[in-house]
Amino acid sequence: MPRTALIVIDMLDTYAHEDAEALVPSVREAHPGIATLLRNARAGDPPVIYVNDDFGEWRSHHGEIVSTALDGRHRDLVEPVVPDVVVAADAVAHIDAGLARAALRMMRTNMSATVCPADEIAIDARRPE
Template sequence: MNHSSPRVAMLIIDMINDFSFEEGQDLIESASNLPEKVSILKKQLKSYNVPIIYVNDNYGRWQSDFKDLFNHCMQQQQNVREFNELIKPEEDDYFVLKPQFSGFYATPLDILLRQLDVQTLILCGVAGNMCVHFTANDAYMRGYQLFIPSDLSASLTKEENEQAISIMKTVLGATTTSSENLSIDSLLEDAEEYYDRTI
């Protein structure tokens, strides 16, 4: 199989985050193991040339670009800085700033994915029951195949996150295998087959 142009992209949702909102500290605690786990999968996927796209809230900072946003997060308190540092974007990663919960709403995400010839998405990030779920809904309506590893998103509580994962699996047909049990070779083959069926 040709790994030079995989039909899959990884969306990292709202992980560049200042957590300076009500319940922000509760969410960062709930998501504390995410940056390391997401980084491991990100590294594995990049070895197959899978594009990585940071899909991020702009927190009302309409005059900022993504680098400004990251720098802003790196000026917060220590636990916030450490969280962001662990999931720091690299030069060849893509980014899309969003004004609302869904990564597709009023953004160029769909155009970017079609330019990359991608029809399958791996979603991870915070919060699982909000921005990950809203993005998954919009992706599903646009015909994308979804992989949402059960251990790569977090909500305020574990129960809320499990409920969101369950809905995305049942209603949106998402594969929710945990990142440790995800076979990247199988995923890429599946994505290739899905792409061939849908073009």
């Protein structure tokens, strides 16, 4: 059986570009369906993959992309589609334990990540039949 993944494309948007206001009505119309897909995916096991053009700043990180989009003109369209980030605290390789703890704090702060032991993270390891 084929596996399903949800791919969310260009929904983390500042709506500050030239054709943003022309786009907003279409986003509002699609938004309930996207929210339903995200809710269903998060309740089940398919992976959710976010693809964003990164505002042309190809070196940005998750926290920067999310906070920039949330600070944009239409926060109400961004907030419901912000990705969940989970980090396995005991699966961080390091050369210095203090740096590893600092990295985990940074992920909590900058990415709003949930940090927990690897065995508490549910990942569907089934292979397609």
